[in-house]
Amino acid sequence: MITIRPSDQRGHIIFDWLDTKHTFSFGSYYDPRYTGFGNLLVINEDKIAPGKGFGTHGHQDMEIVTYVIEGELEHKDSIGNGETISRGEVQRMSAGTGIRHSEFNHSAQSEVHLLQIWILPNQKDLEPGYEQKIFSEEEKRGKLRLLVSPESKDSSLKIHQNVNIWSSILEKDETINHSLADNDYGWIQLVKGELEVNNHVIKAGDGVAIKEEDSLTIKGNQKDSEFLLFHFMN
Template sequence: MITIRKSHDRGHADHGWLNSQHTFSFADYYDQRHMGFRALRVINEDRVQPGKGFPTHPHRDMEIISYVLEGALEHRDSMGNGSVIRPGDVQRMSAGTGITHSEYNHSPTEQVHFLQIWILPSREGVAPGYEQKTFPEREERGVLRLVASPDGRAGSVMIHQDVNLYATALVPGEELVHPIPAGRHAWLQVARGPVLVNGLALEQGDGAAVSGEEQVLITGREKAELLLFDLA
């Protein structure tokens, strides 16, 4: 079964400096039908105005992944990390027993557009951690490139949950197949579209929950970019 979550049905918040769309319930947006999928708790598509951002705030017991689509995101945290995240970079922050951090648009002139992803950890109370890696576009072209996993294999960032996150970039007509073993599930999030998933049309910003299927067949309808979460 494939259940599509259309882009225009997502929650929406416009704070002036931040325009955010929420795939699942978040902050002032609450919908008991959309509280997450398996261990996947948050997918926010955020657009932050130049020089603006999220001031220092706390988190705990959450795996947080940032995936930048356009622009540059500046990160600082209580572990002493400071970095700039650009397209092709994947940042993982394990909040664990507690951290504080801030995220700002690094540019004084250009908007930053990114996906903020939260994954529930397999256990609470892990030590806080930070990791950032670059995956050149050529590594995602026409393949499902593993960018996050529970064991950090294939050069991916490591998360404390049985979730494998893949990224891909497709050209029109290009096809990819991802098998889904019995008992596992998938969530697909279209970062840029459009695509077909098992023959169903998805546009930019759409998501899809996949359960009880043996595989997903992804077809690029135009130039597209997509994230696939393989979940227990």
Template sequence: MITVRPSQARGHANFGWLDSKHTFSFGSYYDPNYLGFGNLRVINEDRVKAGQGFGPHGHRDMEIITYVLDGALEHRDSMGHGSVICPGDVQRISAGSGIAHSEFNASKTDSVHFLQIWILPNTKGLEPNYEEKHFTLAQKQGQLRLVASGDGRNDSIKIHQDVDLYAAVLKEGDRLNYAVNSNRSLWLQVARRSVTINGKTVNSGDGIAITQEPKNALIATSNDTEILLFDLA
């Protein structure tokens, strides 16, 4: 079964400096039908204006993954990490027993556009931890590249949950086949452009819940299509 979560149906908050769209219930936006999907709790598509950002704030017991689409995002946290992540970088914060961090647009002239993803961990109270890695365009072009996983295989980022996260950048006509076990589900998030999944066309910002579909065929319908695929227990 394939259920589309249309981009225009997402929650929306605009604070001037931040324009954020929420796939699942978040902040003041609440939809009892979209509280998450399995262990996937948040997918926020954020655009932050130049020189603006989130001041220090706390998290706990959450795997937080940041995937930058355009621009540069500066990060600092209470563990002592400080970095600027750009397109191709994947960042993971295991908030565990508690961390504080800040996120700012690293540019004084251009906006930053990114996806922030929250996944429930398999254990509460973990020691906070941080990891980031860069994945080249060539690694994602025309194929599903594993960027995060529960076991850190294939040089992916390790997350504390039984989830495989893949990224792909596709040209029009590129086809990907993905088989999934009957006891697992998929969530496809379209970051840019459009694809068809088992004949159903979905566009930028759309999310797709896929259950009881053992064979899945994805075909890009435009150039520079970018997707994230979550394989969830």
């Protein structure tokens, strides 16, 4: 079963420094129909104004993945990490027993555009942890590149949940296939462009909930159609 979560139906909140769209209920946005999808709790598409950002705040018992679409995000946390995350880089932070961090756009001219993703861990009270890695566009073009996995397979980042997160960039009429085992479920988040997923057309910002599907056929309808595929394994 394929169910589309249209981009223009997401929660949309604009502050003077932040333009944010919520796929699932988050903060002041609440929709009882969209409170997460299995272990996937949050996909926020954030655009942070130059010189602005999130002040220091805390998290606990959550796997947080940040995918930078454009610009650079400065990260600092309470376990000693201070990094800049650029286009093509992925960050995985395990909040575990508790972590505090800040996220800041240090550019004076350009906004930073990113996806922030929250996934429930498979156990509580983990030791807080952090990883960051760049994945080139060449690795994603025309194929699925594994970004995050529970076993750090293929040099991916490790996550404490039974999920693989893939990324791909497809050209127009380029097609890839992906198989799912019984009781697996998935989600596709379209970053840019337009796709067909099992003959369903989706546009930039749309999400696709996937249940009871043996396989996916994903076709690019526009040049440089970029997406994330979440595959939760039971």
